[in-house]
Amino acid sequence: MRPSHLLAALFTTLAASTSPALSADCDITVGLVMELTGPAGEYGQAGAKSVEMAFRDINDAGGVGGCKVVADTRDSQSQGNVAVDQATQLVNIKKVPVIIGGIISSVSIPILTSVTAPAGVVQVSPASSSPTLTALGRDGKTNGVFFRTITSDALQGTAAAKYAIDQGLKKIAIINVNNDFGVNMVREFKTAYEKLGGTITTTTPYNEKQSSYASEASAAMAGEPDALYLVSTPVDGATIARAWISGGGKQTFLLNDGMNSKDFIESVGAQYLENAYGTSSGTSPTASTEYFNANYEAFSGGIAPSAPAADRSYDAGAIVGLAIAKAGKSDAAAIKTAMREVVAEGGTPIHAGKQEFVKALALIKEGKPVKYEGVIGPVSFDQYGDITGPFRLWKITNGEVTTVGELSSEEVGKLKDGK
16 A cells, blocks of 8 residues: 555544543553655654554553553654644643654754753654764753664764675765755765775755756766765655656665665666665564564555564654553653663563563563563663664665665774774
């Protein structure tokens, strides 16, 4: 099922799940600000369904003291100003203790700086990977409320550079979305790529939602690059890739994590993407991975479990739900503390799904520690709410994204540090 068909069903389902008529007095509401429409709509639709599935599993396991965890879902429209307005309503009017979202950094950052950090409300992003989010924490500007279930682009850009060189791509042109995510990704990539001996022929930023990107594609072709590094989202990325191909650009691409998209492949044409390589924040498979892969597509109404942001959004929802149970109340400060506790070393390993959450909730009630090991693998949060993990290396073959390798966080860290 394509995202355009999913959207109506998504709004209907989410509206039903948050209807006051179905809510008990003790229900705990979590704000969900997702990019359901706009350039990142495909990510947000997958992410929202994943969080809904995690909450369903926790509620089926008995909920928090018999109360349900429910989502009040808002569409950011992939715009920071809209996201801030929606988050403000959730915090000031609905009094939510947690907001999950956004998906893209240009949505998550303004929510954090304008709403959640000043209010002391916990914020969890499943997919915002900008290094700016780490910097904000380091500079004391997040009030310690921010967490994310994706690795920083400071590492992904480095992993992409190593992958490009390993594929023999020694001269590369870059076209990148002109926002915090795109600019930071390119900066980290450039540093590592040039250190490894690569040459960047051109760097061309673009503004979103243009009807044509012919001029950007033409500018990027200067210098006869071996490939195009396209840092984008599926809708704009497809338009740019088509312009690159029609203008005579070499049909070899390096892609960021969000371009792992069936819609992108179908829109460009699989026959033009046989030499398309990409990187994503990877996973270390657990029983949660198996559970999610087996059940998500049916639950979501046809979204593949490999959809961008799907796996880590389930983990965001699961960790939030368990943290609320650990806190024992709808209190942002207590939940903030519990976020690290439910993934800390030394606890009983807990995986995704109703039966596992039954065990987790019983242990929490007894005052015993648990360690949620998620769909993306066992994670823990550092002092800035970041996680570390491996990077998946993938290639598009016959219209399908296939994993061809992995770079460990240790390997990437050594390269980034010049070791």
